[in-house]
Amino acid sequence: SSNDTNPDSFHRGEDMRWQEPLDRLYHRHIGPSPEETMDMAELIGVASIDELVDMTVPAHLRTQTDIEFPPTLGERALLEEMKRLGDKNQVFRSFLGLGYHDNQLPPVIQRAILENPGWYTQYTPYQAEIAQGRLESLFNFQTMICELTGLGISNASLLDEPTAAAEAMGMCFAHFRKKKTVFLVDENTHTHTLSLLRTRAKPLGIEVRVQPMSDFDLAATDVCGAFVQYPGANGAIADVSPTIARAKEHGVLTVCASDPLALTLLEAPGTLGFDICVGSAQRFGVPMGYGGPHAGFIAATSDWVRKLPGRIVGQTLDADGNPAYRLALQTREQHIRRSKAVSNICTAQALLANVSSMYAVYHGPQGLSEIANRVHHYSSALAGIATAVGHTLESEMFFDTVAIKLNGISADAFVAMAAEHEMNVFKADEHTIRVAFDETVTEADLATLAELLAGTPIDATAASPHNRIETSTHARSTEFLTQEVFNTYHSETEMMRYCKKLENKDISLVHSPIPLGSCTMKLNSAVEMQAVTNPQFGNIHPFAPESQAQGYLEMFDEFKKMVCDIAGYDDMSLHPNSGAQGELAGLMTIRRYHDSRGDTKRNVCLIPVSAHGTNPASAVMAGMVPVDVKVDPDGTINLHDFSTKLEKHKDTLAAMMVTYPSTFGVFEEDISMYCDMVHDNGGQVYLDGANMNAQVGLVRPGHIGADVSHFNLHKTFCIPHGGGGPGQGPIGVKSQLSPFLPEQTRGTADEWDISGAPHGSSLVTTISWAYCRLMGKDGLTDASKFAILNANYMMARLAPHFKIRFTGTNNFCAHEFIIDCNEFKASTGIEAGDIAKRLQDYGLHAPTVSWPLTNALMIEPTESESKPALDMYCDALVSIRNEIREIEQGKAMVGDNVITNAPHPMSRVIADDWHKSYTRTQAAYPLEWLRGKQMWPTVARVNDVYGDKNLVTSIPPRS
Amino acid sequence: SSNDTNPDSFHRGEDMRWQEPLDRLYHRHIGPSPEETMDMAELIGVASIDELVDMTVPAHLRTQTDIEFPPTLGERALLEEMKRLGDKNQVFRSFLGLGYHDNQLPPVIQRAILENPGWYTQYTPYQAEIAQGRLESLFNFQTMICELTGLGISNASLLDEPTAAAEAMGMCFAHFRKKKTVFLVDENTHTHTLSLLRTRAKPLGIEVRVQPMSDFDLAATDVCGAFVQYPGANGAIADVSPTIARAKEHGVLTVCASDPLALTLLEAPGTLGFDICVGSAQRFGVPMGYGGPHAGFIAATSDWVRKLPGRIVGQTLDADGNPAYRLALQTREQHIRRSKAVSNICTAQALLANVSSMYAVYHGPQGLSEIANRVHHYSSALAGIATAVGHTLESEMFFDTVAIKLNGISADAFVAMAAEHEMNVFKADEHTIRVAFDETVTEADLATLAELLAGTPIDATAASPHNRIETSTHARSTEFLTQEVFNTYHSETEMMRYCKKLENKDISLVHSPIPLGSCTMKLNSAVEMQAVTNPQFGNIHPFAPESQAQGYLEMFDEFKKMVCDIAGYDDMSLHPNSGAQGELAGLMTIRRYHDSRGDTKRNVCLIPVSAHGTNPASAVMAGMVPVDVKVDPDGTINLHDFSTKLEKHKDTLAAMMVTYPSTFGVFEEDISMYCDMVHDNGGQVYLDGANMNAQVGLVRPGHIGADVSHFNLHKTFCIPHGGGGPGQGPIGVKSQLSPFLPEQTRGTADEWDISGAPHGSSLVTTISWAYCRLMGKDGLTDASKFAILNANYMMARLAPHFKIRFTGTNNFCAHEFIIDCNEFKASTGIEAGDIAKRLQDYGLHAPTVSWPLTNALMIEPTESESKPALDMYCDALVSIRNEIREIEQGKAMVGDNVITNAPHPMSRVIADDWHKSYTRTQAAYPLEWLRGKQMWPTVARVNDVYGDKNLVTSIPPRS
């Protein structure tokens, strides 16, 4: 085994040459100091961190060989390398459109949210009481989408527009109990949306029929839905009313994909009669980022609420009767419904949804309309110029995109001329180009394009554009965004304060460890984040020519190689923009592999019952039949059940999905045996890489038997969670699967897509690349070792007080461990969820509650927490244990005690009346160091039942 | 008059061409919306904002002519222009040294502090209870300086090293009651420090005698102090002990200028016996920024504490007996002692001091030593190479700077060769260069320099440097930075949380209006701040060749022209890095003007008693005799007293200093008459531009009679206050004074300097430039109009409740107004200061307390506050007025009431015991909207008297 970490020297200095830079992230990323490491090892009862790792990670699975890795960079050198790569990208003026638009992120929002760890290091707001700020902002997002689309219900974001379209297709399909298998799609739809629809239709047995909408056979009994892009891919605004009318007549569901900026001028889809509307909020302040991340959205008429995929924020009351937000109707979701869930979506795009809703808050309805009008004036002017100089328009009615049939010049020639002016325009066919304007368009842009169209300089300002939409039947008749929040914070001072007010309601990593098992809430360092708001990375359109993205491509190559080497894989796709999308991509890759061998019957996927809910949900979406495999009480796979199921399904076995270390936080000794058994029976192994943070440098999934894994870059590789996204979930594969990866087939007949953009959420992949280059391979290995150390340290400290479940060999855990809370229930009424709430009173964020075991807490401290932080957290848990003991011993009352009543917002402990069976001090300051605490729950315990019964998921319009 | 603001159209849109960008800062910077503006005008009783302005600003003083102004830019266009100018600067590797060093600002500190409005929009911590965070950080700064210098007392920053040296000289001079007039200065001192010492010595009648320190005649009875730079300007570390010993023998005070990084290796100045040590903390994480801002420091033996210039943070107890920080010993300072103050310093460098102390917190003593050692290894290696290839060293003992007498090549040729490699080295004389390394030095740098020295590529890594200091008598023997705070927050996570913890204790503009009269706490917009952390601006050395600073110079030219035009001046110097420095510069410019005409007797400066304390203090430093002029009860100059004094001093009259609008917030009608009278008697008029925010676009100082003004860019022109600095105080002058401006004389025999760097704090001037370009001339005018509107609106709302003092013509105020609190004292015991404390319970920052009138509040809301914010603030004040009424009416107790006991920290209202004569709710939530308040004072009222009696101004070393 590779005992190469010397806890005395892992911090800077000792074994370094004097020349080397000292600004290594390495010892900043890892929490414990060398001295602390020694103390922790001692408490755990091992001589060193390496002894611990040796005793924890099964020796026969340990990585034996070394890998080549690019040199480790100091922070300054990393920034220089980032600049070099950024400068290798070429930022052209982008008039490509296609659902991605340059825009102006208001600097106040950039600083206050996108660059602010108080926002971006938040976790998904499952702990509602210390997440009211982001819940309010997501509620604003839902309101904004409802208002713009004219529909009653919106979720809190999806991954992008094409996947949202696919989700909508899934809703239509499910609505008719999967009996109606045809989904009609208007041909004037973005190619990447079509590709996604086809990809996702295939495993479900849906036929995507692409036609001009006028040809839609809506009377056919096998049609579940009809999909129209509005405005269309070529910019044209068609009259959708006849289609909708006919669909309604025949009970066919109607879906539109639309553009939120266009909708400030165009009649709302809901008003037109669409059932569902999807789209992207990217142009509301989010950089194009060579494809993402940005918030996809889905909205539907109110009756859809229990069928809508993704997270939905709802309003409810708290225990004191005050209004409070929380995630609503969670029973739709994969973490509860598993294979029966509406969708596999888990990580979404919360941070970007917040940016976009804040953009709307900042501009308000009038500001948004002005932006839209200006864009529309510009495109009208361009259209006017084009026709004046002899070209023809593909459509007279458009919003921002003008499709021009060129006269006397080929599209290629025009595109090339534009490129000389550092402008990208879209070639639609040999003689047609499209120009899509956005809010950044300038007079100089128009003048250049006018000159190119005319073949000679002409006076572009002479164009007197009129607002074509305003005077048309397409003009919006309905008001929108009348709510106070969209009409209040229009000065920068007000905006800054609003963002801060919300931020300060929420616990993020800037205040507290967030030791969420399976979520790896580690440091997202400031240096790693710097490309995110660098225009050289931000302002690249995903469909810009690759020659303009050379910096990105070089970075991706390097990054893929690093992660493949770390994980023992041969190839990688960056396409999936979340872990769940990675699962879907991986399983579909496996299917394509089987299919390619003529093995077309293989559709069974064995999944241990302890698996994350996304696993079975993804299997279903990949057209597989998930088969549960039992686990032993220690969380390991039940060999007997596994063998039985394997035997039973061996002819149709497609894959096994397994999480390693297990979702119980244990390194199973026998993992390779199971992999072998699957292989022997013709299946492939999908190893869920969510727990990769326990393995980097220690175990290589590709070497222990797995064929494909996703890596949650937002866990192991330091992309911040952003309060529920962004994520990025690339998949690594062994060589046999490589030809079947999504992007390998791009442009072929077998084209298939997992996300809209060629490389997924490129902008955030820069973070993970930076992390790897800053840590180096030894640093990355140490990150895993310290993740294991920190978990075992906490476990050792808590073991005397709590029942620990499922440790591995030698009784150590991997990078996370589970506390069983069942013992308290009978005598005290206290459950894991109550302890989670009580932690809020200690200013702390709870661990994962009741997953993978009910009434348990799963703790994953990560390597980034220091010993004092871990001790503080343990002290709090021990103190809560003592509070439970007070109840057990009858010193505190069952039903009226500091835990059952938790959390205690400030308003309660400051109230003039105090009628609890304990003191204010016991409620608010149970430990002395809490006296100065800054984070308080801002509401009392939220009432989920009330909220789900009395659903409110957006702010009502101002009447 | 120019009634050009249409309140309906000032917001975007109506009068704009459709082509124009919509991302104008204009309507984001100004708080009130058009609708709000109408409502406010109505309440004030005017038909429009223009009517108000017409009635407020005397018509005969109003600007009549238009100016040329560069085009107004949208936010995106501004960023593009900023990038263009930044790219015009050339960032070379900087080995110039001279007290300015490249360094690595830890990205976590960049994001958490330098780019975070929660830190940079703070005001000077006069309201200690809501400023404990930054007070703690400044206390850390003082501790850091004490520890590194080995001296007992440090202040909380000065403006830069040269001015700190001048302050130290002033201390020596004052110590001997100005009787000993010679100040000895070792010749091995930075040229710009020498220049500053000479500049500041001249008006005081001090002779600066520059010699080798071995020649110092310390026995001479007229010597007050001896100054040594350690290490010297050429890098040499001399043996200072003999000089110190002789000085002590003769009772001469000793001052050293030193380098905090060097001091981690070198014996501490205090240990060596120096009385005073000055220097710059720039290299602790602050960008060079073409000269500033960064924190100068001054430390001295403990007995100096009552004589040290600048703000000093001290620890004390609060009303509940808990430890608390606050500004100590304010009676030394100009705002109390005026002409008898220790110095004129007011705005200092708090933000940069905080960055530097956080840098030390982040690295700790070991990390700092490692950085220093690495630098020293590099310089030793270079020295070894230089001698190995036949050059000679000027000194064998150095820290980071190697002075090399070149063999076979001239210094010019070497400098030119280095420039080809984009490296700046310093030419000391025809045959000597100096190379100063810093923490960013790389192996590649060394290799390049080695090759240049050798004339051929050589193996630089072969150099085996030894630590020369360590084995020398100069090695530091004393421990430093043993305090817990410097040994705890070394992981990024811990650092991020520490910064956040402190931030969240303090009120800044992100939470509350800070309507400080005379301080103009307006929006510092995110877009304006972007150059500050852009390396193309940050990494330019102030003494880099001008060819490398073309972007800066273009920007400065444009900026000077804009401000000169606005203010009616002909020329401008950017040299002064604070308002007070501007006063000093302006008065010295006037003196030089008089001198140039042979008018050498003119030394009297008439100053109204209502003037800011810096005015008389600056006059004294300029060698003038300040003569008080009485003011009438309404704050205007008393004509009789003025005429009498004028008559009396007419032969020696140098200048009048006057603030306009007056410090009472009134546009005096007769200002031009006073100016004429001064001119008629041979004097010049200094118009203190602190209140320029009431005048931009409305009144031009240069047209109403003034000859020179400083502009506090940190007020009118949007540089953030940073919790007490940075500032920037350029002066505009009429043409007759132009030849006498500081930089005009640079390089001549008459060279004189106001700050160390050629253009003052260049990096922050970028903010003011951006503000002007974003607002345009109409926008800037509107800013002043809305500043006047907002002030008059608040005054109108408060007038029914409080006694308003000193309104102008038509009973309007300018941009600020004064509430007289004397009426409450007798019956309730309440004073203005109590109201200020009570405002903290409302989550608000107090107005200016007891200046310019005692027991009064001066309110300046600025244009950036919206009507709701103003209303909230007024509601709070009215509510406090009602609380006072309760006492007046006997319903609340004198001595035990919500105001006298204010502020109420959370710990108090949550305590189990409550024995006040009012309820917790009355204490904490006097108004309903306070229920969710986020900002609380973190301590009870601080006890100034206790703290000044029991002085603690740094953290004791850990024993």
Ligand SMILES: Cc1ncc(COP(=O)(O)O)c(C=O)c1O
């Ligand atoms: C074990 C496991 N698998 C899969 C996922 C899904 O990843 P994502 O949220 O990125 O879709 C998670 C997310 O928490 C997980 O913990």
Ligand SMILES: Cc1ncc(COP(=O)(O)O)c(C=O)c1O
């Ligand atoms: C009227 C007036 N003059 C001068 C000054 C001094 O300016 P500075 O603090 O930049 O030195 C101030 C600062 O508040 C002021 O209000």
Ligand SMILES: O=C([O-])O
């Ligand atoms: O290169 C990509 O895998 O997207």
